[in-house]
Amino acid sequence: MNQNPKYKEYDACIVGAGIAGIFLAWLLGSQGKKILILEKNAKVNMNGADILKPSGINVLEKHGMLQELMNKECRVRNHLSVFHDGIQVDHINYKAENERGYFMVCPYSVLLETIYDKIQAIETVELLVNQSVSKINEVENGVYVTLNSEEEIFSNILIGADGTKSIVREYAGIKAHFDYYDHVMYFNKYPITSSVEELNRLYVDKNGGLAYFYPINNTEARCILGFNMEEGKNLKESGNKETLIKRLKTFVTQSDDMLNQINSLDNFLTFPLCRMHSEQYFKGRILLLGNAAHSIHPITGQGMNLAIEDTGELFIWLSKYFNSEISLEEALADYQEQRFELNSKVLAYGHRLAGSFGSAEDFMNSLNSKIQTSSRDLSILNKI
Numbered sequence: 001m002n003q004n005p006k007y008k009e010y011d012a013c014i015v016g017a018g019i020a021g022i023f024l025a026w027l028l029g030s031q032g033k034k035i036l037i038l039e040k041n042a043k044v045n046m047n048g049a050d051i052l053k054p055s056g057i058n059v060l061e062k063h064g065m066l067q068e069l070m071n072k073e074c075r076v077r078n079h080l081s082v083f084h085d086g087i088q089v090d091h092i093n094y095k096a097e098n099e100r101g102y103f104m105v106c107p108y109s110v111l112l113e114t115i116y117d118k119i120q121a122i123e124t125v126e127l128l129v130n131q132s133v134s135k136i137n138e139v140e141n142g143v144y145v146t147l148n149s150e151e152e153i154f155s156n157i158l159i160g161a162d163g164t165k166s167i168v169r170e171y172a173g174i175k176a177h178f179d180y181y182d183h184v185m186y187f188n189k190y191p192i193t194s195s196v197e198e199l200n201r202l203y204v205d206k207n208g209g210l211a212y213f214y215p216i217n218n219t220e221a222r223c224i225l226g227f228n229m230e231e232g233k234n235l236k237e238s239g240n241k242e243t244l245i246k247r248l249k250t251f252v253t254q255s256d257d258m259l260n261q262i263n264s265l266d267n268f269l270t271f272p273l274c275r276m277h278s279e280q281y282f283k284g285r286i287l288l289l290g291n292a293a294h295s296i297h298p299i300t301g302q303g304m305n306l307a308i309e310d311t312g313e314l315f316i317w318l319s320k321y322f323n324s325e326i327s328l329e330e331a332l333a334d335y336q337e338q339r340f341e342l343n344s345k346v347l348a349y350g351h352r353l354a355g356s357f358g359s360a361e362d363f364m365n366s367l368n369s370k371i372q373t374s375s376r377d378l379s380i381l382n383k384i
Contacts, residue, residue, distance in 0.1 A: 052308075
């Protein structure tokens with residue numbers, strides 16, 4: 001309980017308005033909890049992952065969102081062809097590998113806007129943009145949070161959903177371990193083509209090249225390209241279309257209609273890649289969620305799904321706490337117990353796969369169709 005009535009009081013303050021933060025705010029707000037979301041940018045970032053694997057779909061379906069997303073041109077897919085050095089080395093059939101039998105391509109903006117629209121109808125959820133945390137003072141019964149506007153609030157719990165460079169994690173003194181990759185990825189979208197409509201295709205090569213093409217709605221296709229850092233820098237700085245396409249054609253063998261649309265890397269979004277895992281997910285009344293707790297190489301297509309799974313699990317235990325069924329320490333310990341080992345195994349899989357491009361044999365030995373289709377069976381994950 002807040003001992004100083006001059007502070008606004010909340011059940012939870014969530015730092016970060018990405019998918020994990022927004023989703024948790026909606027779930028808790030739907031139970032009547034008073035939630036404050038802090039977003040450091042002037043507007044919520046609508047750029048993010050597109051792939052919903054069965055593990056993430058299961059959580060969204062549980063909370064009544066699946067059909068709504070189906071109605072918004074999110075694409076249902078059930079096959080992925082995988083190539084190494086231009087030769088097909090695997091064809092992953094979701095119908096054979098996973099009970100759900102499909103995955104979805106749902107633009108991050110569509111998913112975020114769908115949840116954000118729900119939040120706007122809940123009076124107990126408040127979103128502040130251009131706001132972050134400048135000071136945290138945890139006390140026995142809550143957390144006093146000073147915003148960068150110098151306003152101060154009091155919250156029962158503080159949740160960091162603020163990405164790999166989490167301010168909340170830093171304030172809490174929770175250590176995280178980083179492995180940065182000598183690899184960079186570029187993201188863009190183009191008009192959909194017949195090859196993309198036909199099939200999702202993922203290409204890698206022994207020199208660190210990567211290309212992934214898939215539909216994001218009925219008219220547009222996502223184009224993801226990847227290179228080792230130095231090569232990517234040189235290709236981008238040169239601006240030479242012929243050089244870029246020539247390089248891509250060394251390993252992209254069934255997607256000429258997509259390559260024909262690419263002129264340069266100038267209009268592509270990009271970001272550095274890393275594996276990151278926090279040593280713990282909570283400390284006192286401060287906890288971490290999604291990319292504030294872990295980050296995975298995107299070749300797995302699992303990052304957004306892990307965040308959604310984390311959120312669904314955390315909601316279960318926070319609901320028990322807010323209903324006075326268990327203590328906060330028990331709730332957060334159970335959340336960590338359910339998610340930490342599983343996340344660690346999936347991150348290890350992604351790390352191994354990202355480092356296996358050097359030969360077709362290594363890549364094939366690292367690619368696991370069960371895990372790639374988001375199996376959470378520890379008997380499979382423990383073999384990584």
